[in-house]
Amino acid sequence: MMDVRPLHNEQDYNWAIGEVTRYFEAQPAVGTPESDRFEVLTTLIREYEDTHYEMPHVDPVQVLEFAIESMGKTQAGLSELIGRNRASEILNRIRPLTLDMIRKISAEWNIPIELLTPQYAMARAYA
Structure with a gap:
């Protein structure tokens, strides 16, 4: 049911973005397996972005x-x-x-x- 994997490259990252995007239209109820999956995916995405994308300096x-x-x-x-x-x-x-x-x-x-x-x-x- 969890169907989640590590994000090793852009293809994995794009897959995770696609998976998370569908939750924006129909947010899962808190405490459900779908809610847990959404949380795990967003954590993986955030970690991938922090590691692979440099944030520009903000003035x-x-x-x-x-x-x-x-x-x-x-x-x-x-x-x-x-x-x-x-x-x-x-x-x-x-x-x-x-x-x-x-x-x-x-x-x-x-x-x-x-x-x-x-x-x-x-x-x-x-x-």
Whole structure:
């Protein structure tokens, strides 16, 4: 019933993706053999991706710029969240994001916290 195998190559990976995709339309009930199979497959897929695909470095300022350019957000909206001068300073890489700012932006703009927390280049040293 489990019908699961290790993912050794792209063909195995593509097979697992195909198997998992069908669960998105009809999610199995928790605690069932199908639910267990879905969990095992997603774990195998995650491990394969972590091992074989390098995740690109994420620049939080670029994430904010993308949100402003492509997600209907505005610099004025960012200013409302974290303060007028602060928004400008962050976008110009003069001031770093703080944890409180990251939490507010993440919650209000639905941006995963992980995309806002990496270190990034500043225009100058911030004291």
